[in-house]
Amino acid sequence: MTKITVNGVEREFDVEPDTPLLWVIRDHLGLTGTKFGCGVAACGACTVLLGDEPVRSCSVLAKALDGASITTIEGLSNDGSHPVQSAWIAEQVPQCGYCQSGMILAAVALLKAKPKPTDADIDEAITNICRCGTYGRVRAAIHRAAEAGL
Amino acid sequence: MSGPRPSRRAVLIGGGALGLLVGVGVYAASRKPPSLAGTLDADGAYLHDWLHVGHDGSVTLRSGQSEMGQGAFTGVATLIAEELGCRLDQMRVETGPAADYFKNIGVGREVLSPNHGLAMGTPRGFLGGVVNFVAEAATQQITGGSSTIVDRYDRARAVGAAARQMLIQAAAKSWGVPVGECAAEDGAVAHTSTKRSLSFGALCESAAKETPPAHIELKAREAWKLIGSEKVARVDVPAKVNGAAKYGIDVRRPGMVFAAIANCPAFGGSLKRLDDSKAAKMPGIVKVVSRPDFVAVVADTTWRAKRALAALDIVWSDGPEGTDSPSIAKALAAALGAAGKVEAKGDFAAAQAGATKRISAEYSLPYLAHATMEPMNCTVEIVGDRVEIWAPTQAQSVTVADAAKAASVSSDKVNLHTTYLGGGFGRRLESDFVVQAVEIAKEVGKPVQLLWSREEDIQHDFYRPMALVRAEGGLDSQGRPVALRLATASQSILARVFPPITWIGPDFTQFEGTVGLPYAIPNTRAEVATISNAVPVGNWRSVGHSLTAFAKESFIDEMAEAAGADPLDFRLAMLEQQPRLIALLKLVAQKSGYRDKTPAGRGRGVAIHTSFQSAVAEVVEVSVGDNGALKVERVVAAVDCGTVVNPDVVRAQIEGAIVYGLSAALFGKITLRNGRVEQSNFPDYAVVHMAQAPRIEVHIVESSEPPGGVGEPGLPPLAPALANAIHKVTGKRIRSLPLIDQGFTA
Numbered sequence: 001m002t003k004i005t006v007n008g009v010e011r012e013f014d015v016e017p018d019t020p021l022l023w024v025i026r027d028h029l030g031l032t033g034t035k036f037g038c039g040v041a042a043c044g045a046c047t048v049l050l051g052d053e054p055v056r057s058c059s060v061l062a063k064a065l066d067g068a069s070i071t072t073i074e075g076l077s078n079d080g081s082h083p084v085q086s087a088w089i090a091e092q093v094p095q096c097g098y099c100q101s102g103m104i105l106a107a108v109a110l111l112k113a114k115p116k117p118t119d120a121d122i123d124e125a126i127t128n129i130c131r132c133g134t135y136g137r138v139r140a141a142i143h144r145a146a147e148a149g150l
Numbered sequence: 151m152s153g154p155r156p157s158r159r160a161v162l163i164g165g166g167a168l169g170l171l172v173g174v175g176v177y178a179a180s181r182k183p184p185s186l187a188g189t190l191d192a193d194g195a196y197l198h199d200w201l202h203v204g205h206d207g208s209v210t211l212r213s214g215q216s217e218m219g220q221g222a223f224t225g226v227a228t229l230i231a232e233e234l235g236c237r238l239d240q241m242r243v244e245t246g247p248a249a250d251y252f253k254n255i256g257v258g259r260e261v262l263s264p265n266h267g268l269a270m271g272t273p274r275g276f277l278g279g280v281v282n283f284v285a286e287a288a289t290q291q292i293t294g295g296s297s298t299i300v301d302r303y304d305r306a307r308a309v310g311a312a313a314r315q316m317l318i319q320a321a322a323k324s325w326g327v328p329v330g331e332c333a334a335e336d337g338a339v340a341h342t343s344t345k346r347s348l349s350f351g352a353l354c355e356s357a358a359k360e361t362p363p364a365h366i367e368l369k370a371r372e373a374w375k376l377i378g379s380e381k382v383a384r385v386d387v388p389a390k391v392n393g394a395a396k397y398g399i400d401v402r403r404p405g406m407v408f409a410a411i412a413n414c415p416a417f418g419g420s421l422k423r424l425d426d427s428k429a430a431k432m433p434g435i436v437k438v439v440s441r442p443d444f445v446a447v448v449a450d451t452t453w454r455a456k457r458a459l460a461a462l463d464i465v466w467s468d469g470p471e472g473t474d475s476p477s478i479a480k481a482l483a484a485a486l487g488a489a490g491k492v493e494a495k496g497d498f499a500a501a502q503a504g505a506t507k508r509i510s511a512e513y514s515l516p517y518l519a520h521a522t523m524e525p526m527n528c529t530v531e532i533v534g535d536r537v538e539i540w541a542p543t544q545a546q547s548v549t550v551a552d553a554a555k556a557a558s559v560s561s562d563k564v565n566l567h568t569t570y571l572g573g574g575f576g577r578r579l580e581s582d583f584v585v586q587a588v589e590i591a592k593e594v595g596k597p598v599q600l601l602w603s604r605e606e607d608i609q610h611d612f613y614r615p616m617a618l619v620r621a622e623g624g625l626d627s628q629g630r631p632v633a634l635r636l637a638t639a640s641q642s643i644l645a646r647v648f649p650p651i652t653w654i655g656p657d658f659t660q661f662e663g664t665v666g667l668p669y670a671i672p673n674t675r676a677e678v679a680t681i682s683n684a685v686p687v688g689n690w691r692s693v694g695h696s697l698t699a700f701a702k703e704s705f706i707d708e709m710a711e712a713a714g715a716d717p718l719d720f721r722l723a724m725l726e727q728q729p730r731l732i733a734l735l736k737l738v739a740q741k742s743g744y745r746d747k748t749p750a751g752r753g754r755g756v757a758i759h760t761s762f763q764s765a766v767a768e769v770v771e772v773s774v775g776d777n778g779a780l781k782v783e784r785v786v787a788a789v790d791c792g793t794v795v796n797p798d799v800v801r802a803q804i805e806g807a808i809v810y811g812l813s814a815a816l817f818g819k820i821t822l823r824n825g826r827v828e829q830s831n832f833p834d835y836a837v838v839h840m841a842q843a844p845r846i847e848v849h850i851v852e853s854s855e856p857p858g859g860v861g862e863p864g865l866p867p868l869a870p871a872l873a874n875a876i877h878k879v880t881g882k883r884i885r886s887l888p889l890i891d892q893g894f895t896a
Contacts, residue, residue: 016433016454023453027408032400033393035572036452037523038604042832045523073393085391092383092798095219095806097390098397098523098572123841129832131523131573132219133809135843137802 004068006031007075017063021055022046024062025072033073033101037129044128047102048072054109073101076108084108087145095132103128107142108150116146181248181550181561188358194351195358197313199251200306201230207337207351209234210242214252215302216293216544217243217386218571218578219806220861221799224384226302228795232376233310233369234317235334236350243385245568248291248546256301258289261651263658277654284650290547294579294689296762296859299795303857311369312362320356321348371854378794386570398542398569401529403597407436409590410455411446411602412462413610416825418469418684421445425463432458439590446590448598456603469825473684475616478822479514481681482618482639489620489637489677492656493665496673501633505624509712513621513701514886516819518614518690519827519835524572525607528587531597532557537564537588538597542571544578552581556588575810576689579647580612608835609827612688613820615640615660619701621708629713631724636664636702637677638694641687645680656680659689663698663761663866668731669706669724684825691810692862695761699866700873700887703757707874708883717874718744718756731758733851734767734788741849742769742786751775752783755874757867762859764791766804770844770871774879778894782812782844782872787864789848792855800860801848807864808846813837815869816889816896842896 001014006029013028025034025048034057037045041056048057049071076082080089084107094100103126110117110125117125122139130138186196194204202210211230215222223243231238246252262285314334321339322329325346332341340347350357376382389395414420420442429438429447434454439446445464449455472478502508529540530553537557543549546566554561571578587600602610617640624633642657651657656678664676690696710720718739725731735758739745744754751773758767771784787804794800817836821828829835848864873884876894884892 015451016457018457019451019453023451027451027453030402031393032396032402035397035523036399036525036601038832040604040831040833043523043604073391076392078392080388080391088391089383089387092387092802094384094387094390095221095802096523096571096573097219097386097395100390101393104391126840129523129837129839131521131575131810131813131837133806133838133843134802135809135838135840136805136846138840 002062002066004065004070006070007072015062017061019062020058021048021060021062021065021070022057025057031072031074035098035101037099042129043099044102044106045099047105047128049105049109052109052112054106071105073104076104083148083150084111084141084145087141087148090144091137091141093134093137093141095134099128099130103130103138107138107145110142111145111150115149117142180250181547183247183249185251190355190358195354197316197354197358198309199249200246200309201313203350203354203357205351205354207240207349208242209236209240209337209350210244212246213243214246214249214291214546215254215298216245216568216571216574218293218544218574220298220803221384221796222293222298223386224382224799225299225795226306227385228376228382229302229306230310232374233307234314236337238376238382238385240337241385248550248566252291252546253289254292254297254301255289256297257292257295258285260295260297261285261288281654284654287650288648290545292547292579293544293574294576296861296863299857300763300859303793303795307368308366311366315363315366316357316360317350317353319360320353324348324356378797380797382796384799395570397524397572398527398529398540399524399572399601401540401569401599403529403531406529406597406599407448407450407594408452408455409446409448409587409598409600410452410459411444411586411600411606412459412464413606414443414466415609416466416469417473417686418825419467421464422467423465428463429458429461432461437594438462439593441589444586446586446600448590448594452601469684473825474823475821478616478681478683478685481683482616485639485679485681486618486620486637489639489679490656491675492661492678493676494674498633498635498673498675501673502622502624502635505632506627507625507712508622509708510620510622511705511708511883511885513619513704515617515697515700516821516887517616517685518814518818519608519611519820519829520575520577520690521608521835521837522573522575522577525604526583526602527600528584529597529599530587530591532591535559535563538567539564539584540567540569541584542569542578543581543584544571544574545581548579549581549584552585553588556585557592575691576693577611579689604832605830608830612686614690614696615643615687617697619698621701621705623705623709625709625713629715631669631671631709631713633673634671635675635677636698637679638664638698639679639681640697641682641685642680643687643689643693646686647688659694661698662694663702663759668728668760670727671724685822691807692761692865695759695862695866696811696814699757699759700869703759703867703870704873704885707755707870707877721756721758730790731765734758734765734790737849737851738767738769738786738788741788741847742771744769751879753875753878755871755876755878757871757874759863759866761863761866764789764858764860764863766863766867768808768867768871770868770875772872772875772879774876780816780876780889780894780896782842784845785868786847787849788851789860789864790851790853791858791860791863792853793857794850795857797850800850803860804848804864805846807862808868809838809843811865811868812844812872815872815887816842818888819891
């Protein structure tokens with residue numbers, strides 16, 4: 001049995017040790033906001049926060065997780081009131097929306113580490129893929145959230 | 151798999167009208183759930199099959215169009231709310247079932263577009279009948295061809311206006327006042343002189359008993375509050391920032407199991423031998439399901455299915471020989487020599503022979519995958535003879551027809567729930583993943599969710615066809631263009647997905663963009679040649695235009711160079727009879743500073759193209775380093791899409807199409823070896839990331855013309871404008887994509 005804290009709540013699960021965190025979150029903990037995109041840590045659709053660090057949950061294994069604290073998209077706020085979510089709404093960022101959970105958590109991690117990121121910081125930190133091409137709005141929303149402060 | 155599917159193969163009986171009817175029946179899969187219009191439920195009443203009004207005053211659009219990020223929910227809800235007399239925040243949107251009352255008439259009409267080179271105008275008699283039959287068959291429930299607003303613009307407003315009238319009639323009756331003294335606004339009907347008001351919620355039941363008006367009067371454009379407004383936010387955005395939006399992959403059913411799949415890696419190959427002894431002993435395994443073209447493992451969780459799939463020992467046979475990129479390139483080159491005419495204006499051969507200056511060029515483009523962020527998936531639950539399907543699909547009519555066939559039930563036994571789509575771009579017009587999920591569900595007796603890996607998604611797509619376009623042009627002694635020939639060789643998409651089109655002419659998706667040219671060139675000729683092979687091809691954002699615009703707009707630049715003219719001026723001179731296009735080019739030139747000086751190593755290129763009834767002009771500004779390092783600095787687009795329903799959605803779609811087109815231009819290629827796709831995931835099928843995304847500005851021309859599409863038209867001009875910009879900087883002509891194969895890095 002592995003114990004982790006997810007969005008502030010203690011959860012337990014029992015899986016094969018090679019099970020990626022992504023599938024623990026989706027199939028065992030029932031939180032479907034975190035998405036599967038590539039399975040090889042290339043696209044970032046499965047990004048969650050491990051502590052304050054953004055990780056690609058498809059490539060973090062369950063066996064390394066005991067005692068860990070995880071934040072998923074569901075843990076930011078239900079009503080879209082987290083400053084990054086508000087900025088996302090203000091800039092009308094999402095199109096299909098599938099990559100946006102990961103994109104938002106990558107942005108939250110960036111803003112925690114660098115409250116006023118430059119464009120270069122954003123280029124370096126946001127390596128998630130969006131096939132709808134929302135990058136310009138993601139950039140604008142990160143700057144907007146930085147203005148508001150986390 | 152490749153080749154026509156039996157379910158959609160034309161059933162022609164002797165080529166007569168009866169045969170056509172039978173053939174058309176196969177495509178226009180009909181599904182007629184009972185109409186809900188005028189009926190009540192626990193929450194309120196249906197004033198139309200598309201529209202429910204709740205006792206709580208909520209107005210719900212039941213959408214027949216899929217939401218894949220393109221704003222269909224918001225656009226159609228806006229059209230209804232505008233006429234109904236409510237705010238958009240009073241509206242909800244949910245997807246309706248597959249139903250004939252949701253069919254997309256706009257797509258059927260698109261088949262008849264003169265720009266599809268049917269070369270028959272509006273034919274009469276038997277041929278006219280055939281054309282109309284085909285258009286009828288193309289009228290399916292489908293979200294594609296940038297057609298949602300084109301189709302729904304009049305129809306959704308009429309639904310809103312009729313419902314408004316029913317609500318007003320009900321209110322007027324209850325007050326005993328003339329209908330003409332009542333008005334609907336903000337979700338209520340008001341009788342102004344007596345200051346009485348009734349909410350839509352209070353009126354919904356009585357309104358449902360009213361007869362919809364025979365004559366529907368729509369609001370004057372000047373009275374619009376929502377259509378064209380900058381203040382209307384997308385209805386789907388809040389659920390897409392908190393994880394609440396449900397995609398296909400998020401469907402959960404009690405007792406469900408999960409399937410992972412391996413498709414036959416070689417197109418045209420099949421399963422030879424399967425050893426599942428190791429996998430069958432792994433934890434949580436429910437079943438291994440095999441078919442000639444796939445093997446699937448079903449388990450109690452997604453991960454257990456995936457790891458057991460990897461433990462299978464499978465031997466597949468190869469497909470037909472010659473299914474590799476070099477052979478296909480040779481076949482395209484050979485086919486071009488025998489290209490057939492699809493459109494001719496003047497006398498190209500004579501004009502070209504008499505031209506002072508003659509140039510020619512060949513443009514080659516690769517296969518491309520869609521790579522939607524949400525990999526293919528489908529959830530199926532079979533109970534008795536009822537088949538419940540949850541799918542992120544763009545094609546409800548086809549999905550129901552193919553699922554019914556796979557489950558051996560009639561289509562009225564199939565209940566399709568369309569989820570949010572994690573990207574579509576044309577990939578989800580296909581039903582392959584639905585049919586597989588039905589096949590698997592038949593064997594496990596539990597609700598099952600099939601989810602493809604990214605590798606399966608890249609290697610088993612319906613690809614944008616590989617193509618070769620030959621362009622020839624002639625200039626007179628003053629440098630004026632007198633002749634242009636564009637000949638395209640590629641595979642046919644519609645021969646597989648919609649063969650009736652071949653009854654009335656060649657597949658327009660192969661040559662669209664080379665016919666009906668707006669340029670005043672007196673002698674033009676468009677030709678097409680078709681090859682076939684085992685590689686499945688399909689509709690990829692902007693379809694044929696993604697190929698032909700690159701060739702056409704690159705070659706126009708080459709002609710300008712041969713004429714010693716600036717590429718922008720050269721185009722303007724050929725568009726004197728096209729005021730809308732002239733205005734677009736001037737706007738994009740002004741906003742981009744096209745004529746301003748650029749520092750060394752930087753340059754601008756322009757292109758303009760009309761597709762899906764909208765025109766887009768783009769100026770790309772690019773920097774090229776000494777080592778070929780490309781940076782696309784800025785893209786400025788000007789759009790004429792007629793009447794705009796939501797300007798921010800239009801901007802978002804053009805931005806998105808530019809990035810999608812840039813991914814393809816810089817990196818995109820699918821190559822084949824021994825019938826197998828060589829790429830497998832984002833590390834080797836690269837796409838644009840944040841650091842490579844240019845600044846994009848979109849300028850929309852004000853227009854009161856009927857709306858055109860916006861999901862696709864932003865894509866075609868991007869690659870040629872970029873190639874033209876690179877030529878400006880380097881002097882090198884780009885005639886083949888992607889750019890990473892042409893000595894550039896990005």
